[in-house]
Amino acid sequence: MATATAPRAAIIGVAGHELTASEEKLFARHKPLGLILFARNIATPAQVFDLTAAFRRAVGREDAPVLIDQEGGRVARLRAPHWRHPPAAAVFVRLAAADPAAARRAAFLNARLMADDLTAIGIDVDCAPVLDLPVPGAHDVIGDRAHGDTPRMASSLGRAVARGLLAGGVVPVMKHIPGHGRALADTHHALAVVDATLAQLLARDAKPFAALAETCPWAMTAHIVYTALDAERPATLSPAAIRFIRRQLGFSGVIVSDDLSMKALAGEPGVLAAAAIAAGCDIALECPGDLARTEAVLRAVPTLTPVASRRLKAGAKAAKAASRRLDRPRAEAALAALVG
Numbered sequence: 001m002a003t004a005t006a007p008r009a010a011i012i013g014v015a016g017h018e019l020t021a022s023e024e025k026l027f028a029r030h031k032p033l034g035l036i037l038f039a040r041n042i043a044t045p046a047q048v049f050d051l052t053a054a055f056r057r058a059v060g061r062e063d064a065p066v067l068i069d070q071e072g073g074r075v076a077r078l079r080a081p082h083w084r085h086p087p088a089a090a091v092f093v094r095l096a097a098a099d100p101a102a103a104r105r106a107a108f109l110n111a112r113l114m115a116d117d118l119t120a121i122g123i124d125v126d127c128a129p130v131l132d133l134p135v136p137g138a139h140d141v142i143g144d145r146a147h148g149d150t151p152r153m154a155s156s157l158g159r160a161v162a163r164g165l166l167a168g169g170v171v172p173v174m175k176h177i178p179g180h181g182r183a184l185a186d187t188h189h190a191l192a193v194v195d196a197t198l199a200q201l202l203a204r205d206a207k208p209f210a211a212l213a214e215t216c217p218w219a220m221t222a223h224i225v226y227t228a229l230d231a232e233r234p235a236t237l238s239p240a241a242i243r244f245i246r247r248q249l250g251f252s253g254v255i256v257s258d259d260l261s262m263k264a265l266a267g268e269p270g271v272l273a274a275a276a277i278a279a280g281c282d283i284a285l286e287c288p289g290d291l292a293r294t295e296a297v298l299r300a301v302p303t304l305t306p307v308a309s310r311r312l313k314a315g316a317k318a319a320k321a322a323s324r325r326l327d328r329p330r331a332e333a334a335l336a337a338l339v340g
Contacts, residue, residue, distance in 0.1 A: 006303035007033040007059065009277055011067060011256065013289035017043050019054045022291055027058040030298035033312075034065035036287055037123065039077050045121050052122030063316065065171070067125040070114050073144055083117050086110050089130060090144035091339055092157050100156065106338040107147075107160035108167075109331050115168020116326050124319070125171045127220060129161035131208035133181040141186040149181075151207035158208055162215045166322035171315045174212055176222035176258060177245055178235060179205030187223040187264035191234065198228040202248065210249040217315025218254040219245070221281060223264035233279075234264060237272070242280030254311045255280065259287040260297065269293045270300030277301055282308035 011034040014023055035055045042048055052066045068077050073088025087110065096103030111128070118126060130145045131154050147157035162172040178201060183192035196205060209219065221236040235241035236257045245251050257276040265272050273284035273296075282305070286297040304312070 005031065006309065007031045007061065007064070008298050009033060009282065009301045009304045009308065010273060010284045010286060010297050011036050011065070012294045012297065013038060013287040014041060014051075014055070015289040015291070017041060017047055018051060019058060020291075024054075024058045026291065026295055026298070027055070028060070030295070031059050032294075032298055033283060033304055034067060034125070036067040036285065037077060038069075038287065038289075040289070042077055045082055048121040048123075056122075065125045065312070065316075066123045067127060067173070068118065068123050069127045070118060071128045071130060071145055072110065072114070075145060078117055084113065086114055087339060088144040089147045089157065093146070093148050093153065095339060096148070096153060096157060102338050104156060104160040106335055107157045108164040109335040109338070111161040111164025112168050112326060113328070113331055113335065115165045115170040116328060119169050124169065124316075125173060125218065126165050127173045127175060128165070129158040129172060129174055129216075130176075131155075131158045131174050131212065132176055132179055133205055133208065135182050137184070138182055139184055139186050139192075141183070141188070142180055146181065147208075151204060151211070154208040155211035158212055159215055162212060163322070166319050167324045168326065169319050169323040171218055171319045172216050173218040173220050173256065174209060174216040175220035176224075177206070177209045177219040177251070177255075178222065178226065178229075178241070178249065179209070180222045180224060181205060183222075183224055185264075187258070187262055189263045191223065191225065191264040191266075193225045193227065195227050201226065201228060206249055209245075209251065213249055213251040213253075216253065217311075217318050218256060219251055220285075221255060221257050221276075223258050223262055236265070236281065237275045237279050239279045246280070252311070254282050254308065254315055256283040257281045257285045259285050261286065261288045261293065268296065270296035273297040274300040282311060
């Protein structure tokens with residue numbers, strides 16, 4: 001019996017609401033691991049379902065992961081009129097100040113409802129929770145997306161979000177490891193440098209990621225230079241930073257890069273993708289949906305390693321094992337009673 005070829009170690013974006021003939025041809029030839037969706041890809045539930053199904057047909061794998069950034073608040077790709085708009089993480093942080101148990105329950109219910117929306121249209125991986133810990137004076141790119149400004153708060157609410165997603169059969173991706181909260185720049189637009197000491201990273205910035213290392217099957221890197229780990233390369237491209245994540249934070253799951261097209265990284269897309277994999281990322285993420293960039297990335301990255309494949313399967317298995325039936329009206333009423 002012939003052995004199926006392993007997919008390329010890349011998750012890619014597409015241009016619009018449907019796959020183009022050129023995209024189908026490219027994906028059939030180079031077999032990206034998965035797909036990530038943005039607002040440009042979303043019109044109606046039926047259209048998104050058809051798009052995710054078409055992608056999986058093109059790559060020949062029904063289990064190809066489909067990702068989205070559905071955090072809530074200002075980072076929510078699914079919106080009215082077809083979907084509920086989840087609240088920002090800050091809503092649960094404020095509730096936690098008065099009632100931590102109620103905040104955890106609300107964060108869980110909110111994530112469980114998000115998962116219900118996602119699985120209905122073929123999406124099985126959500127790039128949430130955000131575990132970054134903002135500090136005064138940092139860039140507000142994280143801001144109200146954070147699940148707290150202390151390790152204890154972010155770990156508690158982040159775990160509730162992760163468990164809510166898993167209970168809906170969706171794999172959570174904690175971000176942005178090992179911590180974006182101190183950054184003075186938005187890495188969508190510029191490279192950030194964090195000069196925190198190793199002790200500070202372990203005691204604060206990276207602590208929520210270590211706390212959720214066994215809860216979240218995936219983690220997304222930060223395009224940030226942490227001088228205590230590597231004075232020259234951002235974490236996404238740094239073997240030293242990836243070793244820190246694996247060894248000192250104890251994370252053994254899937255490591256996916258943040259979007260390689262962000263301005264924090266300089267270089268050709270294929271070169272960056274290969275460097276991310278060489279540094280120790282399991283998967284390179286290429287989001288814009290530009291066909292030439294996508295092809296360059298797919299040509300540059302190797303096929304998914306057996307170790308990465310096992311990590312991927314473990315995450316999918318965890319989501320399947322945790323999945324529970326949802327009484328949606330009851331969950332919505334319970335959430336409304338908690339957060340108003």
